[in-house]
Amino acid sequence: MPADHPENTRPATVRRVPLNLFGMAFGIAGLAVTWLTTARYGHAPLWAGRALLAVSAVVWAITVVRYARYALSVRGAFAADLTDPVAAPFASLAVITPMLPAAQGLHAYDSRAGTIVFDVFLVLTVLFGGWLTGQWIYGSLNLDQLHPGYFLPTVAGGLVAAAGAAAVGQRTLGYAMLGLGLICWFILGSMILARLFFRPALPPALYPTLAIEVAPAAVATVAYLSLRGPHVDVFAAILAGYGVLMVLAQLRLLPAFLRLRFAPSFWAFTFSWAAVATGVVHWTQILRPPGYLIYTYAALSAVTLLIAGIAARTVLAAFSGGGVRTGPPHTSTALAEEH
Template identity: 35%
Template sequence: MAIDTTGFGPANQQLRIGRISHLASKTPAAYFGMVLGLGGLGNAWRAAEQTWGIGNGFSEWILSLAALVWAVLVLLFAAKALLAPDRLVAEINHPVQCCFVGLIGVATMLIASAAEPYSYAAAFTLFGIGFTFTACFAVWRTGGLWRGERDHATTTAVLYLPTVAGSFVTAMVAASLGYRDWGQLAFGAGIFSWLAIESILLHRLLIGPMTPPALRPTLGVQLAPAPVGAVAYISVSGGTPDVFVHALIGYGILQLVVLLRLSQWLREAGAVMGFWAFSFGATSIATAPLRLLGHGDNAAISVVAPVTFILANVLVLGLAVMTVWLLLSGRMYGKSAP
């Protein structure tokens, strides 16, 4: 009997498919937070290079890494849909994990923004795909939430992701592609969704039961709306510094300080991938002041910009080191999601 020595026989193919299926089934949508963090840091470096003349293209290396991570995660989710659809359905129906699914479209739009200087056609295509996914998922998920009967304990900051993050990133990328008026509509959808959801979340945090350690990293999303909204507003308004964008940055700084005050309490969750939830807000709070400096702002913003830029770099570097350690130690997939 002939023995297959090529490694491409039916048994080996079945083994490879099984391994891919297993890995895909254990990869949660929350891992797209890595793309948002890396993409956000790349955008912060682009702004720094334009404003301060530093970096010498370092931003493009970061954005290339973000694109690579995005491509791997997209392939894994495609494999999950084909090989482990039951796990995907369970994730979509989960009261907390479900909202992270919206990051697939948001991350795709961020990669479109990264690609825009190199190929408008590629950027426009990726934006169209990302926006379509984001809009459809946001409407579907919001409609489900409006039916009620939701467990109050599962109300976390991830509720911002489908509508608020989706709308603000839509506004940013639409404006960069030359559709500022459409971006303004998306900005409106994002800011009023944020204000409505914020009141619900604060009600839950203030008078509900204490958030358990496993869910505490989701508070990182609480940092994002104000600074991401500031970047979106700069994009759709033309970038002229005004009191409104300063107010958004100021509220973001308040959120940052409160979260720093809670750092010991947050660390009780341990070293987990969920802490990437902090990255998009942190990188946006670095990007917005830099963009304003590039449009002639000064005084307070000139003091804020270097501090937030350094903090964003330290945070993302720390998260990257943690991720590599979790991967090499076999703990990256110890818990599938927050």
């Protein structure tokens, strides 16, 4: 191992903080949006969603502090993370996540402060998404390193920003961000599916990222309805059609998911399925089919139990010293070896 490798310069008391840990705050914020959406239709307490947003903000802050301590203590760690072809996309969650508490929470108490914080992180999200896109063009990528986490910087970033812009009253900006997210989804989605269809299977620790495949259509639906208002038109129906296909595809993946051992990568399930649940709440409340409240509460309960279970397992692993591991510091297979 070279003398200047980050592993060789790591103090004994500093543990590696993998970038996918930012998925914890992102998943909790996604659950908060599901609760807030249900509350705005009059079927859940508003305080529950806002409390979850506060929890997500606290978890985000703790993760930022932990990662900053690690990155400042280990020479070259930050640069290595941002150029790692497998891990780098997860870094975008550090700037995407705060848009949700700002637009959906802080804005309700102080509209000016909420808008400013939201806009700051929107700009950071776009800048980082642009930098990563340039890095992928400039750098040397192997198709087998591509995984659904590549949706995060631009697709998730753009669509979350679109919904947030609608919440703070910046509709034109919201449509611009919707365009960014949708076009990147169409381009990256075709490449990611081609890799998944025709290349060797993902490493086991990256299997949970397959859940991200359900997210783009669901988050696009939430963003579109946030901008256009709560009514279903042709484009919303088109998004729903593809979304249903991706949800059904997950059923075939269940055997692989059930064989996995718990790891931080399980947080990839959380925001993805929270977005699906939020989309279900919107659709059932807009169309109001027979038994629509049953569907609403079933979606809310299922995603709450899923995320609560992953959170409980994470806490248990942290206190027991097992399960949540820190793998190799900076290699193109770092996440794959965390498991």
